[in-house]
Amino acid sequence: MVIRVMRVFETAKFKREGQWLLVGVVVWMLVLLQPSLAADKSIEKKTKIHRLSTTKRAVYDAFVYVNRIPEQAEQEEMPQDFSGRILGRLANQEGRVLVKLPAGMDRAAYLGYKTFLRSEGKVSVGNCAACHAPGNFTDLKMHLVTKGGEPKPTLSLRNLKQRKVDVRKAILAKIAASEANRSGKAKGIDAEYGRMHLSKKDVPKLVAFLNLLNDVPDKEFRNLILKVTILDTSADIK
Numbered sequence: 005m006v007i008r009v010m011r012v013f014e015t016a017k018f019k020r021e022g023q024w025l026l027v028g029v030v031v032w033m034l035v036l037l038q039p040s041l042a043a044d045k046s047i048e049k050k051t052k053i054h055r056l057s058t059t060k061r062a063v064y065d066a067f068v069y070v071n072r073i074p075e076q077a078e079q080e081e082m083p084q085d086f087s088g089r090i091l092g093r094l095a096n097q098e099g100r101v102l103v104k105l106p107a108g109m110d111r112a113a114y115l116g117y118k119t120f121l122r123s124e125g126k127v128s129v130g131n132c133a134a135c136h137a138p139g140n141f142t143d144l145k146m147h148l149v150t151k152g153g154e155p156k157p158t159l160s161l162r163n164l165k166q167r168k169v170d171v172r173k174a175i176l177a178k179i180a181a182s183e184a185n186r187s188g189k190a191k192g193i194d195a196e197y198g199r200m201h202l203s204k205k206d207v208p209k210l211v212a213f214l215n216l217l218n219d220v221p222d223k224e225f226r227n228l229i230l231k232v233t234i235l236d237t238s239a240d241i242k
Contacts, residue, residue, distance in 0.1 A: 058162040060139065063216040064117075066106035066228035068139075071097060075139045083137040087121040090138075094118065098237035105235050106228040109216055114235060116213030119206050126201050130210065134196040136161050141217065149181055149197070151190035165218045171211050178202070 068075055073093060077086035097103045105114065120132045135143050141161040148155045164171055182200035184190035202210075220228070 058140075058160070059219050059222075060162075061219050061222060061225040062162070063106055063108040063218075063220070063228055064213075065139075066225060067104075067109055067117075067216070070104045070106060070229055070232050071102075077137060083133045083135075083143070084123040084131075086137060087123055087133040091118065091121055098235075101234065101237050103235040103237055104232040107231040108228060110212065111235060112209045113212035113216055116206075116209035116211070117216075119202070119210060120213055123199060128203075128206050129199065129201040130206070131196055131199040132210075134199070135194075147194045147196075148192050149178075149194060151181075151184055151193065161214055162217045163219055164214060171214050172207060175202075175207050175210050175214075176204075179204075179207075 067073070071094075073090055074086070077083065081089075094103065103114070105111075115128075119128045120130045120136075122129045123131045123134065135145070135147060135158045137143060142158045144158065146155040146157055164174075178197070178200065179202050181190070181193050182197040182202065185193045185195070185197040
């Protein structure tokens with residue numbers, strides 16, 4: 005009888021150990037398949053991209069939500085094609101006077117957004133989405149952006165205020181890089197800079213747009229969506 009009880013106990017113990025072993029295997033598989041938060045933070049620190057530090061609760065995200073703008077490119081969709089798709093949707097909304105601006109967004113910021121997306125033409129063409137495509141606003145790639153410099157990882161344009169970036173100064177540096185690229189004085193600079201056609205008149209609008217990428221508290225984000233206004237696009241808007 006005693007021997008039988010001991011066998012039952014050992015069998016039950018074996019089952020429990022087997023179950024715990026199975027649980028352990030599953031946990032380790034999840035760890036291996038999904039990078040940890042600690043690992044993600046170390047990547048952010050190393051690359052200074054800060055692609056994970058955003059809650060995506062910015063005025064821009066409210067604008068995307070209320071106007072049903074695609075949040076990110078489809079698989080294998082090129083950045084310029086994605087930008088063109090958004091611009092086409094905006095043009096459709098403008099024609100029907102249906103562009104909605106959340107609280108905190110004005111006409112200048114909206115025009116800056118279009119300049120940011122535009123990749124064709126000779127006026128107000130930022131071609132910014134080539135390397136800073138929504139919604140993370142970074143392609144996580146290395147680019148040469150200054151004459152005689154070294155390739156650097158593309159920084160996310162989200163939460164620039166938190167990182168104390170001088171937005172106006174950064175834009176002027178991009179304009180200088182594009183002019184150097186087109187003039188042939190800095191052939192090593194990324195070719196996408198050659199497709200930019202910006203002037204100092206575009207700077208305030210781009211600054212206004214980039215300021216929309218700073219996260220706000222959840223409660224404030226809700227108010228951004230509730231307090232929308234219709235942008236007057238009854239006249240031609242460029």
